[in-house]
Amino acid sequence: MPEPIIKLEEVWKIYQLGKVELPALKGVDLAIQPGSFVTIMGPSGSGKSTLLNMIGALDFPTRGKVLLKGKDISLLSENELSHLRGKTIGFVFQEFNLFPNLTAAENVMLPMVFQGTPPGERKKRAEEILKSVGLQDRISHMPGELSGGERQRVAIARAFANDPEMVIADEPTGNLDSVTGKKIMEVLTDFHKNQKKTIIVVTHDPNIASYAEQIVNIKDGQIIVNHNQAAKVLWTN
Secondary structure, X not given: OOOOOEEEEEEEEEEEEOOEEEEEEXXXXXXXXXXXXXXXXXXXXXXXXXXXXXXXXXXXXXXXXXXXXXXXXXXXXXXXXXXXXXXXXXXXXXXXXXXXXXXXHHHHHHHHHHXXXXXXXXXXXXXXXXHHOOOOOOXXXXXXXXXXXXXXXXXXXXXXXXXXXXXEEEOOOOOOOHHHHHHHHHHHHHHHHHHOOEEEEEEOOHHHHOOOOEEEEEEOOEEEEEEEOOOOOOOOX
């Protein structure tokens, strides 16, 4: 079996509120293999967001280890971690987080600027990815001129801009109707199947979970279910 792209070993995350300690994660062990499609489910306050931050190497554990491509993130400098994360992980957010004064293409090009990609290559790749998500006619449009589903597809294109190995999507269909949400999941599934990308989707929606090969359920800061399944798309309106 290949080395996990991300591995959590006995991870605790404890927040300090005055003299009170609030454990958000309690000894979590989790390994995510390259090329897998994983959904993380759990009720509000379960530790989903904290777990997402650990998987995305956006935060450090209080105790335990987070290994990104075999490297302990707590031992990396800020620059080393930023570079490794920028090359390895793309993020999709529920709120789209697009810059309103930039075109769809310019939004997609932005992560490539931080990785030092030459301007000509940035433009070409942005246009190619936008075409791959069905937005070839929206390349020069501003976010305000796009529908919610189109904006989310721009956000997905941006997440794949630096050709990351893994993309983490936080409630990517949360602000969309069910029909549009299904289209967004199909876009993510295409990247998974055709480009062998690792996809991690955080959701509360069982319809979304049906797309995954691995389902992780978290409750009260602990993983209570972690099982593999044959992906069955059982979308219901």
